[in-house]
Amino acid sequence: MSKPETIHWEGGADGSLFMIDQTLLPTEFIEREYSKGCVEKVWEAIHSLRVRGAPAIGIAAAYGVCIGLQPVLEEMDPAKFFAKFDEVVAYLASSRPTAVNLFWALDRMKEVAYQVKELMDCTQTFHPREVANRLLMEARAIHEEDRTICRAIGKYGAELLPDGAGVLTHCNAGGLATADYGTALATFFWATEHGKKLHIYADETRPLLQGARLTAWELMQHEIPVTLICDNMAAQVMREGKVQAVVVGADRITANGDTANKIGTYSVACLARVHNIPFYVAAPKSTFDLTLATGDQIPIEQRDPREVTHGFGRQTGPDGVDVYNPAFDVTPAKHIAGIITELGVISPVTEENIRKVLEN
Numbered sequence: 001m002s003k004p005e006t007i008h009w010e011g012g013a014d015g016s017l018f019m020i021d022q023t024l025l026p027t028e029f030i031e032r033e034y035s036k037g038c039v040e041k042v043w044e045a046i047h048s049l050r051v052r053g054a055p056a057i058g059i060a061a062a063y064g065v066c067i068g069l070q071p072v073l074e075e076m077d078p079a080k081f082f083a084k085f086d087e088v089v090a091y092l093a094s095s096r097p098t099a100v101n102l103f104w105a106l107d108r109m110k111e112v113a114y115q116v117k118e119l120m121d122c123t124q125t126f127h128p129r130e131v132a133n134r135l136l137m138e139a140r141a142i143h144e145e146d147r148t149i150c151r152a153i154g155k156y157g158a159e160l161l162p163d164g165a166g167v168l169t170h171c172n173a174g175g176l177a178t179a180d181y182g183t184a185l186a187t188f189f190w191a192t193e194h195g196k197k198l199h200i201y202a203d204e205t206r207p208l209l210q211g212a213r214l215t216a217w218e219l220m221q222h223e224i225p226v227t228l229i230c231d232n233m234a235a236q237v238m239r240e241g242k243v244q245a246v247v248v249g250a251d252r253i254t255a256n257g258d259t260a261n262k263i264g265t266y267s268v269a270c271l272a273r274v275h276n277i278p279f280y281v282a283a284p285k286s287t288f289d290l291t292l293a294t295g296d297q298i299p300i301e302q303r304d305p306r307e308v309t310h311g312f313g314r315q316t317g318p319d320g321v322d323v324y325n326p327a328f329d330v331t332p333a334k335h336i337a338g339i340i341t342e343l344g345v346i347s348p349v350t351e352e353n354i355r356k357v358l359e360n
Contacts, residue, residue, distance in 0.1 A: 004031070006176050007051065007059050009140065013132035014070055017042065017063045021050045022176055026217035039068035039088055046095040046102070049208065053177020054251045054287055055146050058101030061092045062139035065109045068092070069132050078117070078126040085113055097299045098260055098328050100252040100289045105142055112138045143179050149284045150181035152342035157187025157247065157282050160338065160345065161198060165244040168201040168234060168272075171262035172214035173249025173282065183282040184247045185218065187340065192224055200226045201237055205262060207307045207325070231264050238275040246272045247340075250283035257333030257349035258295025259283075263326055269335040278337035285341055285358055295330035303327050 007019050016035035024030055032050070034042050042064035045051050051060045068088030075081045089106050096102060116131050161167060167188065174185030181189050188198055200219055205211035212228055219226040229237055237243055246268060252260040259265075259281050272279040292298060303325045309317035317323070338347035339354070346357050 037070040054099040054101040055178040058105035146179035149342040154186030154190030157340040158191035254292040266329040282340040301327040
């Protein structure tokens with residue numbers, strides 16, 4: 001079944017970025033356009049979760065750099081052009097602190113920009129549109145690479161899922177969170193396309209309901225059987241024997257395998273361990289941050305308390321109540337049966353095995 005693209009770019013360096021507004025799903029499908037140098041709107045889209053999921057955030061940020069440079073496409077002073085570039089990159093990096101793909105993509109854009117700058121310095125020529133075109137090529141490359149990565153993750157992950165299994169997932173790690181198939185959901189798409197029968201249990205994922213609004217919708221678009229459950233029902237569903245595996249995505253994975261993902265993931269991992277159910281993480285190589293030794297070092301984004309007290313416009317908490325609203329939690333590596341990457345499955349999850357697979 002064909003599906004709309006989460007993110008796509010039309011035109012050249014002065015073109016437009018188009019992204020599905022995921023805050024409106026599943027009741028409204030609206031694709032928003034970002035252009036004319038309005039990098040603030042791209043920042044807002046990332047920060048407000050109009051686009052979300054670590055790979056998709058990275059792709060959006062790469063294209064966001066191209067949007068941010070549109071006002072200086074005719075700037076012939078290289079110092080002013082690259083000052084604008086640095087300003088745009090720093091600004092986009094401030095949109096969300098936890099998803100490492102954001103910084104990975106921006107680092108790739110910086111590397112390309114300064115390679116071009118060095119070459120132009122040597123030849124004593126400067127063409128702003130040439131730099132912008134090269135950056136757009138890199139953003140497109142990041143985008144296209146993610147498509148290939150999603151398919152590889154799907155293939156490796158599908159091999160871990162028994163035919164007829166019930167599989168629980170938390171938050172959304174499908175095509176809406178990436179360029180194509182997704183990460184966790186890629187394993188379901190690949191498995192069903194190759195003849196396996198699965199039944200997916202999707203946690204609603206409080207407080208922003210990404211599981212209810214996005215994952216359930218996406219699986220239904222692919223005609224994969226899905227049952228939506230409240231987050232606090234996961235233990236009972238496992239106890240009843242309905243779940244044989246758990247597969248989730250990730251926003252950052254440290255050198256030892258500790259994994260940050262949407263808040264509530266750690267709870268699911270603990271429940272899976274108690275019920276002897278394998279808990280898998282699906283994520284690309286770019287989600288690993290080997291500069292961090294353990295999950296204790298991962299910065300955890302704190303979000304607006306009104307997401308909890310006034311979710312979707314209706315007040316559900318008393319005025320003045322104290323609220324704690326972390327966007328992510330960290331699952332220790334010891335709870336993870338395997339990390340599914342485009343390079344293969346890392347199992348057991350140890351620093352040695354992580355480095356061995358990632359260096360292939």
